[in-house]
Amino acid sequence: MSSIETLSPTPVWSIFKQICDIPHPSKHELKLRDHIRCLCDEKGLKTVIDPTGNLIVSKPATEGMQDRQCVVIQGHVDMVPQKNADSTHDFVNDPITTYIDGEWLKAKGTTLGSDNGIGVAAGLAVMLSDDITHGPLELLCTIEEETSMRGAFGLESGYLEADILLNLDTEDEGELYVGCAGGADIISTLQLQQQATPDSHIAYEIQVKGLLGGHSGLDIEHGRANANQMVNRFLLSYAKKLDIRVANFNGGTLRNAIPRESFTLVTFDQACEAAFKQAIEEFSQLMLAEYGKTEINLTIDIQTAALPNMVLTQELQNKLQLAIASCISAPLRMSDQFEGVVETSNNLAIVKSYEDRIEIICLTRSLINSARDFTCQLIAGTFEMIGAKTEISGAYPGWKPNPDSAILQTMSKGYKALFGKTPAIKVIH
Ligand SMILES: [Zn+2]
Incomplete structure (x- = not known):
């Protein structure tokens, strides 16, 4: 039976x-x-x-x-x-x-x-x-x-x-959801500006791998590393010192995933090869020290690569490094109504080179539509300042929680009367 x-x-x-x-x-x-x-x-x-x-x-x-x-x-x-x-x-x-x-x-x-x-x-x-x-x-x-x-x-x-x-x-027994973040995609496109790779240069691919990544809604609050930000941080620290030039970027795959991997093709004078390897080693140790409790599988590898004909102009590379560094990829604000719930966040999801352009894709989420729209302005502005065209698409509204709503009180009371326990009141980012 x-x-x-x-x-x-x-x-x-x-x-x-x-x-x-x-x-x-x-x-x-x-x-x-x-x-x-x-x-x-x-x-x-x-x-x-x-x-x-x-x-x-x-x-x-x-x-x-x-x-x-x-x-x-x-x-x-x-x-x-x-x-x-x-x-x-x-x-x-x-x-x-x-x-x-x-x-x-x-x-x-x-x-x-x-x-x-x-x-x-x-x-x-x-x-x-x-x-x-x-x-x-x-x-x-x-x-x-x-x-x-x-x-x-x-x-x-x-x-x-x-x-x-x-x-x-909803998902689980005993939970009442009273709010959910809305979101929007911000797609920034930079026209490629290139110059011939200097003759004395050699090429390597920098491979950031093994990060935890995760869902850009559920996991943004966990302080995980972002592969796009990480390689950019290396460039900020060492590109000038070692005259490292970027040929192309390829980091992240999905707009709603925190990027776990990035692959960046760089060139530099062959006389700097030992210093470059040393820099990667130092930087890896630094990242492992910073993220040692979270990103235990992080690796930053380098692999020799065929020398590309062209690299980004120094000007474009500098601007891009600064813009990526300024593009926050984390919670921007916690909810003032629900403890521990992220109200607004941004995920720097994808940085990818194409034949004629570089695309940077972010996904912004917020419980509050006006905060979502403001974050879109911030992120778009960061890339517009360096000459990118930006497009905001796929916007969907948030559901702002109201912890004092009468129906929530009624539901909670009813649930407790039926099942003898208080339901968990939740908001999802
Ligand atoms: Zn369903």
Whole structure:
């Protein structure tokens, strides 16, 4: 007897079983959305599909609760389709096969889709219930959350009555999230200005490797080293002394990752080879001493390379070194409402040379939109000062936490009454 149907509360799990039975990977979730609509129609609830494809269901208050504030419960109907290499599962046509393992419900060889199937099931169970007392309710089922957020972005005003939204799509049991950082990409482009590599020069690649890196939201507060900043710091200290010239940069790969590695092609007079090796050694020791507790796998290696025909002009290299040094890659401000939560940060993610340009990509995050926009100005300004063109793109809004909101008090009290413990109130950067 170890199937979903044996689990309690039965209404939630029986709906979750139906969700598992109807394939619903992102962009193929409309069959599930329409099934949910059918269940609500049969119950006599008002249902609407908005022009984007989101489903909105309304349910009137139960007797005596008409004067309460309307609340919308929200979940997304699509799931991430991932399977084991040996699985023949077809996400567009096959139902998810589930099994119970101890106190966990799992899927055989595939993702389960509990993100966000269980949230949708919980919301729908309330909408279909006859035995729960509630004020006016709405259920919002959004589409394409896992890919483009097209559903949420496309939601227009005028479709919802409620002022309070409960999003049933967080990670861990016992946690209530009340805020999330928004973000924006800052792409700075510098036209390449080059000159012939001096004849007496030899070339080496400086390889910064083994850094912890991490997610630019979750890990920015941990004080990890940034590979782009690290190699730049070496240049700031030694480039003038040893007449080191940069041919190209290649640091970082993803805008939302703290860069773990950087590869920089440099040249210098062959008479300086021993001094260069000595400088790398000194610098490595210095970095290991500074980051010894954090970056235990840091290595700074050098490798001989073919001499490039061209290097950056001295002027461009100097300017770039200063701009990168001025580009903060760390938290800029902590939240004054939630202790230990980063409010605003910037990640200097990518510094990369192309045939005709150098691109510097940063991702700024903030709980507060105006602080995000100001940080974008700061970072963009740093690179504009050295002649770069900057573009700010992909901006999405933050969700500023309100620790005093009435719904948070109600939720916390309700959670404690039900489960006997206080939920953790969280904000995610
Ligand atoms: Zn989700």
